[in-house]
Amino acid sequence: MDAMVPTFDSPMANVTVKEGATAVLPCSVKFLGSRQVVWTDQWSTLLTFEDRRIIDDERVSVERPFTKDWNLHIRDVQHRDQGLYNCQINTKPVKIKTVHLTVQVPAKIVDEFSSEDKTPREGETVTLVCNVTGIPMPKVTWFRHVREKDGAETQSEFCPEHHNRTSVGISGEVLIIHNISRYCGDIYECVAFNGVPPAINRMIQVDVQFPPEISLPNRRIGQTVGKETILECQITANPQANVKWLRQNGSHTEEIKTVPGRYRVELYSEDKDSITLSLILMYVSKEDFGTFICEASSVLGQDRESMVLYDYDKHLNSKTTTTTPTTSSTTTSTSTALDEPRRAFASQGLRDSSGAQIRIFTQGPTQSPPHGAQQLPSDGDSPRDIAARGRSSSARTTSPLLLVTVYILSLLMVTVLTHPAPSS
Incomplete structure (x- = not known):
């Protein structure tokens, strides 16, 4: 019987390893003596006996870097190798060191x-x-x-x-x-x-994918006969559309294609889904003025937009030519109504000794024009009418004084009639 009892350096261990790498399960024994070391898995399957492999798996082996080491190596470890492994010594009772193996698997799509x-x-x-x-x-x-x-x-x-x-x-x-x-x-x-x-x-x-969409930088372009003009339209579509320029002739349209010396149709790619279709009129004639149509079509739909090319000179002349309207100036003579109807106010009745009642009638208040104001003559007034109106205005101006004078004389007359002078 051995004097010393075999012992493990630690009762248990945890090992984590990436799939495909080599897993090293440590087992170090002190004072082993004549005892023997074996490795088993979690199902108690005998894997090794001392330093010899028992199972038919060439990935498994026992490595001993030092005499006390009985490490179990599993090369190209797989996730199925994950679990508990036991390093055992054939003592009574059997001594066991448990190693827990965790195999991590990288992400995979x-x-x-x-x-x-x-x-x-x-x-x-x-x-x-x-x-x-x-x-x-x-x-x-x-x-x-x-x-x-x-x-x-x-x-x-x-x-x-x-x-x-x-x-x-x-x-x-x-x-x-x-x-x-x-x-x-x-x-x-x-x-x-x-x-x-x-x-x-x-x-x-x-x-x-989406149907074609057309945008026009300009919807109206003015140009002079004999000049060069470029019409452009931008088309956005996916898949790319079939594009063309059309000319409106009455109720029908006709496609415009490249004609040397006359028209040139060009296509430019802007980005993945956008292109620019340009129509170059090398020499604008009077017949070119009118409506042009940009059309795009694909399996998903169709779109079209129209543009007008007009004669700039004709448009400019129409704006600079102005018509001066004839207006008749009518002068309306406004007469200031200085004359108002006379209004009579009855004074209190004064009776004389014979019972006769004397009534004094005065002219009602009239609105006099401001100082220095004159009545405007009308178109039908003659010089005599204007002079007469002036005299009448003067008379109306002095009439209140005359009335006061008449009123005072009347009072004096009544007084004389009522109180006759005493006889001598």
Whole structure:
């Protein structure tokens, strides 16, 4: 019997390793003596006996860097290798050291259950799926790669942007975009990460289709005969539309094509979904003035807008020629009514001794013109009428004094009649 009892350096251990790496399960024994060491798994399957492998798995071996070490190595460890392993010494009772093996699995995207590139129509609901696996369970974050135009990022209410890659703000394996617009048609990226490097991603192209839309920089253009003129229209569509210029001739239209020395039709690409169609009139004639139509059509719809080319010289002449209207000046003579109807006021009756009643009638108040004002003569007045009106005005001006004088004389007469003078 051995004098010393075998012991482990520690009763248990935890080992965490990334899938595909080599897992080292430690087991160090002191004072082993003639005892023997074996490794078993959680199902009590014998894996090794001393330093020899028992199972038919070449990934498993016992490594002894030092004489007291009996470490179990599992190369290219898989998630199925995760679990409890026991290092045992054949003592009575058996001594056991338990090692818990945790195998972490990096995030992985399952292609067959994830979304491919999509081409929805504007207004539809789009569902993007990024199916992932991993231990622990990965977190999926969605990003949108903003398409730049002239160095500026495309603006969108649904898809805010700050950099070339913008977080959509939603986490999860499924991203649903309701009522998608053309401004959200970009590359979407799902990134899965569970803390076990590396993170993994997947790109999904969303190409939103919509019918053609035409915008005109100008709806009316004036030009002089003999000059060159360029008509332009901008077309936005996805897929790209068939575009052409038409000329309105009465009730029907005819397509305008390139004619050497006369017309030239050119097409310019602005960005992914926009083009500019220009019609160059090299020499404007009187027959060219009229309505031109820009038309675009695709499998999703059609749009057209019209533009008017007019004669600038004729338009300028019509604006500079003015007609002076003839107006008859009618002078209206306004007569200031200085004469008002006379109004009689009866004075109190005064009776003489014979019973006769004396009544004094006075002229009612009249509105006199301001000092220095004169009545304007009318068209039909003669010099004699004007002179007579002047005398009448003068008479009316002195009439109140005359009336007062008459009134005083009347009072004196009444007094004399009532009180006769005494006889001598």
